[in-house]
Amino acid sequence: MITLLQFISVAAILGVTIVIAWLLAPYVTGVFTGKSSPLDRLFGPLERAVYRILGVDPQRGMGWKEYFFAGLFVNVAQMALAAVILTFQGSLPLNPMGFKGLSWDLTFNTVISFATNTNLQHYAGEATLSYLSQMTAIQFLQFTSAATGICMGVAFVRGFVAGSKDLGNFYVDFTRSITRILIPFCLVAAVILVFLGVPQTISGYRAVTTVEGAAQSILVGPVASLVAIMQLGTNGGGYYGANSAYPFMNPNPQSNILEIALMLLLPTVLVFVFGQMLGKKKETIPILVGAYALFGIDLAIAFIPAAPQGAGIETRIGGFYSVFWTVVTTAVTTGSVNTTLSAMHPLVILSAFMGMLIQSTPGGKGVGLMYMVMYVVITLFVVGLMSGRTPEYLGMKITGRDVKLVMIAFLVHPLIILIPTVVAYAGGFAQAVGVGTNSVGFTQVLYEFTSAAANNGSDFLGTAANTPFFNVATAVVIFLGRYVPIGVLLALSGSMLGRKRNPEAGLKTDGLLFSAVLVGSILILVVLTFLPFLAIGPILAYLQGHVNFFG
Amino acid sequence: MDKDNKAGSKGRGWVRPVVGVALLSMLVCGLAFPLLVTGVAQALFPYQANGEVATLNGQAVGSYLIDNSFTLPYFFHARPANESASGVDPDITLQEAYSQIPGIANATGIPSSQLTGLVQKNEEGVFWIFGTPYVDVLKLNLALIAMDPAYYQSRVPALSGS
Structure with missing residues (x-):
């Protein structure tokens, strides 16, 4: 249970973040609607130069297929570049610690994991990656995957905007997300993080002799630039193996709160951007209320047990903020951790599962919004069935094909979580890395694949999962979990272009009543789908009286 | 990535932006940005930055x-x-x-x-x-x-x- 003061502090952090997101939303909307801005004089020439180099006509719009495959191919090319850096880092510059290149399967896992905004890590950065790799493989992919997510979300929304003829131009959206959103926002965040104590240097680890005369290495590096994009871009991959529990990534309670806000910021901004791009600001209501009501339920579940103390908890962060962070990082599919997940109570882990299974509370930036609209369409379909009326959204009829598409997008998720979880046990791969065949072990393996499928990236196994099976299996799950739903939902959006609208028709979706129905239907859908697996994982662990997951 | 030779000019049409944007984004996000932050950090807050x-x-x-x-x-x-x-x-x-x-x-x-x-x-x-x-x-x-x-x-x- 939490105290009144703790409740107020959570409400204050969330409230301030939502207000800042609301204030930033018109700017972000303008970036994608091409609204002229005083910043054009700064960014305009730069962007035009980029389009010239790429040979891209910025005025030319794309259909859903061209947009999606442009994004996919660009991502694959970026994976390939990062793979070269990781494989050959031993012979490349900016490697003062002399780290060797990565194995093929770890490279495969790492580039897919980072290019898809997942950031599941089967390595500990401080003992594995050169400065060059941390920058031109890791931070590079953290930026581009965040930009890709934003692009896909924005293109998706365009399909629903009345009068849209296409979904936009991927290269233009991608360039502008980086120049006008991610780099300026991350620069501000990184400088504040340095001020709060996060290092930023490329001069190598510092050797010192401690007060008592022992040798110690101070593992500094270009950390702040990474933390800024990993949190703002809802990536979550850490500079260090211990992620945001490592003091250099999260030095004090101030940085802890800032990083929580950074994680929530862009997903929440995009919720407002949705209504603004549609020209119907009230349509943001069900998306925002749906996201934050479900997030509130997750928080309520996580705060039922007493906050953990002692083992696995960083002193400066404390148990309460460790739990709060764990719920946030899974609700926005960031996956950074400021604690040891094993120190968490089964109900906190259950809440983390809810965030990763729903994926839109408010979810990863761009993608979380797509999922929430998917739930809206499913809800309208179900309500339509019950009332015997043709379902309609924004005045457009929802067809049989639309429903098929959203069902595919929804069902991919359980398939790619449940099948590999079963294979991991049936093939003995889970047991081989020391995971138990009990509720605690099952929770850890289920979590691994849920985190991979949701492109979250937090995990129990960490470097223990650096085996060919887990590296390849999670990489495949990550890839499918990222691109199949995005592709299918873009197809849905593409088919909305030019569809006949009857503004008077259909159920009103821009009010609190529909928001409540939406929350209920999401809970029923997700809980029904995953209940058997959650039941023999975290729920069983809870019923057996476990208070944490230390094996 | 191998849409091969079926659509010669069209094929070249997408290779250039795909490869170009991948390389540019790597230079800007992976190199220029962290080095810029390093410069600003070392100038403004050297104690924390180190x-x-x-x-x-x-x-x-x-x-x-x-x-x-x-x-x-x-x-x-x-x-x-x-x-x-x-x-x-x-x-x-x-x-x-x-x-x-x-x-x-x-x-x-x-x-x-x-x-x-x-x-x-x-x-x-x-x-x-x-x-x-x-x-x-x-x-x-x-x-x-x-x-x-x-x-x-x-x-x-x-x-x-x-």
């Missing part, structure tokens, strides 16, 4: 953010490495600090009341309604040394010049 290095008699002895591994009886101690999530937690709770005071008072002869005062003076972590109180062990021990330099002179390698 890891908040603590010095004793002008010598670097560690970082305030990383556990300094104290083991001697006349110092405050952090938790054993594996009890925290990072393994390098530099801080302890006030209760942990207070519980160590009798031992330190015993070993050093410094009165408990002075040690309690020292812990209170070094308390940090709470601001407005946020945060949780703690003390940084390295800060605390450096303050301890400053309190009685003569006593610690012979007992601290960093001071005795060994």
